[in-house]
Amino acid sequence: MPTARLSHGDWEGAKMYKVDIQPDTKEATAIEARRNQEKQRQSRIFNTRYRTMGVDVEGLKSQVEERKLRENAEKQRDEAFDAHRIQYDKIAQMLEDEEQQRKRQLHKALVEFHQQEQEPATRREWDLQDPAALRKGQPARVSDDDPRCGPASMQCFAGEDMNGAARQKLLKEKNRRDLEEQRAEREKALADRKYADTLEDKKRIELDLRALELARLEEECRRAKAMAVADFNRAQAAECVEQQRLAQQREQDNNYTEIYNHLTGDILTENPDMARSLVGPHRMVPYLWKGMSPEQVEAVRRTQKEQCKENQRLREEERQREAEWDRQRHLAARAGMVMEEEVQNFHLQLRKSQDAYNQELAEAQKAHLQHLEKEVYTNTPTAQYHLQFNTSTR
Numbered sequence: 124m125p126t127a128r129l130s131h132g133d134w135e136g137a138k139m140y141k142v143d144i145q146p147d148t149k150e151a152t153a154i155e156a157r158r159n160q161e162k163q164r165q166s167r168i169f170n171t172r173y174r175t176m177g178v179d180v181e182g183l184k185s186q187v188e189e190r191k192l193r194e195n196a197e198k199q200r201d202e203a204f205d206a207h208r209i210q211y212d213k214i215a216q217m218l219e220d221e222e223q224q225r226k227r228q229l230h231k232a233l234v235e236f237h238q239q240e241q242e243p244a245t246r247r248e249w250d251l252q253d254p255a256a257l258r259k260g261q262p263a264r265v266s267d268d269d270p271r272c273g274p275a276s277m278q279c280f281a282g283e284d285m286n287g288a289a290r291q292k293l294l295k296e297k298n299r300r301d302l303e304e305q306r307a308e309r310e311k312a313l314a315d316r317k318y319a320d321t322l323e324d325k326k327r328i329e330l331d332l333r334a335l336e337l338a339r340l341e342e343e344c345r346r347a348k349a350m351a352v353a354d355f356n357r358a359q360a361a362e363c364v365e366q367q368r369l370a371q372q373r374e375q376d377n378n379y380t381e382i383y384n385h386l387t388g389d390i391l392t393e394n395p396d397m398a399r400s401l402v403g404p405h406r407m408v409p410y411l412w413k414g415m416s417p418e419q420v421e422a423v424r425r426t427q428k429e430q431c432k433e434n435q436r437l438r439e440e441e442r443q444r445e446a447e448w449d450r451q452r453h454l455a456a457r458a459g460m461v462m463e464e465e466v467q468n469f470h471l472q473l474r475k476s477q478d479a480y481n482q483e484l485a486e487a488q489k490a491h492l493q494h495l496e497k498e499v500y501t502n503t504p505t506a507q508y509h510l511q512f513n514t515s516t517r
Contacts, residue, residue: 169513
């Protein structure tokens with residue numbers, strides 16, 4: 124719905140009566156769009172990096188080239204996929220044609236098999252479908268005992284028993300044979316039961332005799348085993364007594380031999396050769412060594428005296444060397460003190476000259492600042508002057 128515009132008088136009247144007037148939607152939208160454009164322009168202009176460097180044309184070109192290369196690669200890949208898809212479709216079509224051909228051949232072979240091996244005359248339902256069934260069939264009734272004539276066949280009626288006498292004779296004969304067979308079976312069952320009872324009695328007697336024989340044999344085996352165990356125990360006891368006697372004799376002989384070995388051994392006789400170690404001729408076994416001989420003691424004392432003289436000579440040389448080092452250190456310390464005094468004097472002179480030069484620089488800088496403040500910077504800008512910059516893009 125269009126918005127009504129107010130004249131100058133209406134606007135004054137509206138302000139007089141404080142009427143709420145809705146602003147124009149299109150105008151407000153346009154103002155907001157201009158404000159957004161101004162903000163975007165300010166963000167571009169006030170961005171120092173974008174303003175000084177500009178747009179990377181080479182980078183854009185390289186991106187375009189990369190996009191073209193990527194599109195070409197994707198196009199080539201799609202073409203390759205399409206070629207593979209077409210090839211696979213052809214292969215699938217060929218396989219489908221082969222499958223259809225195989226099905227047709229199988230159907231053809233099945234039809235030929237039905238025609239050759241499964242003729243209508245060999246079917247189970249041919250009796251119902253044979254057109255010559257009436258010519259091949261038999262009459263409805265051959266005799267009274269025709270098995271095809273049942274109770275509901277309406278072919279055999281009461282009072283028409285043609286074979287009644289023969290049937291009665293056959294029935295009596297059959298009953299007689301059944302009775303003879305039953306009597307023979309009963310007699311045979313009695314004879315079998317009597318024979319089985321006789322066999323069971325004989326088997327029970329045989330088992331009893333065998334149990335008695337086994338009991339007798341077991342008793343004899345038990346007596347023989349007891350006698351064998353008793354003989355074995357007596358033999359074991361005699362063997363144990365003999366072994367104990369031999370062990371005591373052997374232990375006594377070993378004790379005598381050990382005592383003799385100790386009495387005649389190198390330990391009690393203190394043989395010095397036993398203390399020599401197998402590691403070297405100058406090594407001794409501690410638990411076998413019985414002390415040094417007088418010649419060894421004299422040799423040790425001579426060696427100690429020589430070592431004392433050698434130690435005195437080494438101490439004298441060490442004392443002389445220490446004295447020489449002390450003299451060298453003293454001379455080096457004196458030379459270092461002299462050099463340190465010279466360095467301190469040099470640093471003092473350098474500090475004095477640097478202070479004088481800094482004083483001259485300070486006076487020159489002070490005079491330069493006074494010149495700038497009094498003659499050059501006569502109109503100093505205020506904070507309001509700096510705030511007027513970078514407020515608009517126009």
